[in-house]
Amino acid sequence: MNITVKIGNAGFQNPVTVASGTFGHSEKYYNLQEVKKLGAIIPKTVTLKAQEGNPPPRIAETPSGMLNAIGLENPGADRFIEDKLPALKKIGVPLVISILGHTDEEFRILAEKFNAVGGISALELNLSCPNLGKKVLVAQDPEATCRVVRLVKDISKYPVIAKLSPNVTDIVTIAKTAEEAGADALSLINTFSGMVIDIKTRKSVLGNVTGGLSGPAIRPMAVYMVYKTAKEVKIPIIAMGGIMTAEDALQYIIAGATMVAVGTANFINPQAPLDVLNGIKAYMKKNKIEDIKEIIGNILT
Amino acid sequence: MKKLQDTYNVVSNEQLCAKFYRLCIDAKPVALAARPGQFIHIRVRNSLEPFFRRPFSIYRAKRHVEILYEVIGTGTQVLASKKKGDILDVLGPVGTPFCLPPKGIKHVVMIAGGVGAAPFLFLSDVLKERRYQMTLLYGGRTKGHVFNMEEFKKNGCKIFTSTDDGSVGVKGRVAVLFSKIDPDPGKTFIYTCGPRPMMASVQDFAREHELQGQASCEEVMACGLGACLGCSIKTAKGYKTVCGDGPAFDLHELIFES
Ligand SMILES: Cc1cc2nc3c(=O)[nH]c(=O)nc-3n(C[C@H](O)[C@H](O)[C@H](O)COP(=O)(O)OP(=O)(O)OC[C@H]3O[C@@H](n4cnc5c(N)ncnc54)[C@H](O)[C@@H]3O)c2cc1C
Ligand SMILES: Cc1cc2nc3c(=O)[nH]c(=O)nc-3n(C[C@H](O)[C@H](O)[C@H](O)COP(=O)(O)O)c2cc1C
Ligand code: FES
Numbered sequence: 283m284n285i286t287v288k289i290g291n292a293g294f295q296n297p298v299t300v301a302s303g304t305f306g307h308s309e310k311y312y313n314l315q316e317v318k319k320l321g322a323i324i325p326k327t328v329t330l331k332a333q334e335g336n337p338p339p340r341i342a343e344t345p346s347g348m349l350n351a352i353g354l355e356n357p358g359a360d361r362f363i364e365d366k367l368p369a370l371k372k373i374g375v376p377l378v379i380s381i382l383g384h385t386d387e388e389f390r391i392l393a394e395k396f397n398a399v400g401g402i403s404a405l406e407l408n409l410s411c412p413n414l415g416k417k418v419l420v421a422q423d424p425e426a427t428c429r430v431v432r433l434v435k436d437i438s439k440y441p442v443i444a445k446l447s448p449n450v451t452d453i454v455t456i457a458k459t460a461e462e463a464g465a466d467a468l469s470l471i472n473t474f475s476g477m478v479i480d481i482k483t484r485k486s487v488l489g490n491v492t493g494g495l496s497g498p499a500i501r502p503m504a505v506y507m508v509y510k511t512a513k514e515v516k517i518p519i520i521a522m523g524g525i526m527t528a529e530d531a532l533q534y535i536i537a538g539a540t541m542v543a544v545g546t547a548n549f550i551n552p553q554a555p556l557d558v559l560n561g562i563k564a565y566m567k568k569n570k571i572e573d574i575k576e577i578i579g580n581i582l583t
Numbered sequence: 584m585k586k587l588q589d590t591y592n593v594v595s596n597e598q599l600c601a602k603f604y605r606l607c608i609d610a611k612p613v614a615l616a617a618r619p620g621q622f623i624h625i626r627v628r629n630s631l632e633p634f635f636r637r638p639f640s641i642y643r644a645k646r647h648v649e650i651l652y653e654v655i656g657t658g659t660q661v662l663a664s665k666k667k668g669d670i671l672d673v674l675g676p677v678g679t680p681f682c683l684p685p686k687g688i689k690h691v692v693m694i695a696g697g698v699g700a701a702p703f704l705f706l707s708d709v710l711k712e713r714r715y716q717m718t719l720l721y722g723g724r725t726k727g728h729v730f731n732m733e734e735f736k737k738n739g740c741k742i743f744t745s746t747d748d749g750s751v752g753v754k755g756r757v758a759v760l761f762s763k764i765d766p767d768p769g770k771t772f773i774y775t776c777g778p779r780p781m782m783a784s785v786q787d788f789a790r791e792h793e794l795q796g797q798a799s800c801e802e803v804m805a806c807g808l809g810a811c812l813g814c815s816i817k818t819a820k821g822y823k824t825v826c827g828d829g830p831a832f833d834l835h836e837l838i839f840e841s
Binding site for chain 2: 303304305307310311335337338339340341343344345348350352355546549551552553
């Protein structure tokens, strides 16, 4: 059975990865043999300077999902490279580093910093974080998407993945823009903007007022976006949004995703990424599928 | 290696008073690893509703693991329906436990509001071994929030109780019991757990008398493993996660805002 996949020139032993911002617990929870089974690891987004994150409360439970406004808390690129990257590299699983610049210049510096450290399989550009109080995200603006992707692509020695926001009128337009600008792959999708109000206090339950919705609640919308986009672009898609089980992941693969990322599910069932991987293999065996590529985008209509 | 998450059988689940229940789980590996102040993160049932796991302080860790809980919403309602032999998905023990008092201190005062008493039975089990004198100041809303504290007594705790409505013990918030504390910083150390305004009043009292202490905090949690950075609270040293840096914090490090 062949479950290896490729993004640009980077190869992965299987299509299962973890979504940025949802997998900070590998040393605490996993033993090395287990975590080595993942296709790739995508750590939390790194910004140029350290960010302390948003005021609490930062999360809320919602029907079949959650709302978060973490605010990209991270130690900044230099400390990430010094303190966190060595342990991540030691795991021995391909690393996809998620970066976010608040300006074009910051994206350029970040790309250069990661060029210099080596040992990374790809860069994921977080163009879609809805939590920084800006009116328009890069991923909501085709021109800005094109500019940032091209800028990083020009200097990066790694494949470049554009992570898009679902908070747009037509995700296919943005996806095509990113492809034309040179993106090697797309990550679909980041969280949907949302909010929950406490009627007793008449305040939002989140310190940041608004947040991003994730989990099974968003899955059908995300599957739809992957399906629509996959028909229109040639580059591979890393799909995410409410994947809890292999059945969920297979929907995305059939809709056209080359890789799948487990996000929020890590918080409910830390075993989820491995369950998803085992379930995909079991499905292929049962259905006599020799190569995962046979089912990628192979939806019957 | 022991798995941090596993399924275990319910041994018993009994109602202690109108509001509180006590659940006993046959989770020996968790009991062996646990330290006072840590918690377990329970998936109350295998469904999307409720979606998150639910965190509970470890009330006791002997042969089994026990929690003391109040029914307030769906998650705790589901817990209350568990019967002997039912299977429960438990992650833990997790979190930073309480520190012991500094050398020289003989007397600890535990100040609890409602189910905030939960981490203190386990703490008193450990402190008893080390021959500390212990006092428990317990504040409940009404008599429905007051349960039998025989086991605290057995551990040698002196107990004082208050209720908001005066139905049991002294009338008023737990602060009415602060007069029971020997406010000598060389002798007394404080542990507290309960609603934020209560812990803020404990912090004020401790500051005034220069007493050292620890507080066990709560915040909504998703992962319980330090992964999502969702349970952060404000401290004098910046944001810290309740599930990883806490639940036990230095009392004076916390910033309580109204
Ligand atoms: C580290 C830690 C240890 C805890 N230990 C214990 C324990 O030992 N015993 C115990 O009974 N509880 C404990 N809790 C609180 C417990 O986790 C919640 O009561 C429980 O998650 C509620 O779930 P639910 O589905 O029943 O209620 P939900 O439906 O989630 O909530 C019902 C209502 O209560 C409010 N609420 C929810 N959680 C809290 C909270 N933590 N504080 C105040 N209001 C809240 C909600 O906003 C909502 O209005 C602990 C919490 C933490 C973070
Ligand atoms: C708590 C939390 C933190 C997240 N942090 C990031 C982040 O730092 N960078 C990013 O690109 N996406 C972040 N995301 C979005 C996820 O990577 C993912 O795109 C989204 O949650 C949808 O997948 P899911 O439903 O499986 O979680 C975060 C999501 C959650 C729930
Ligand atoms: S609950 Fe996820 S970091 Fe604490």
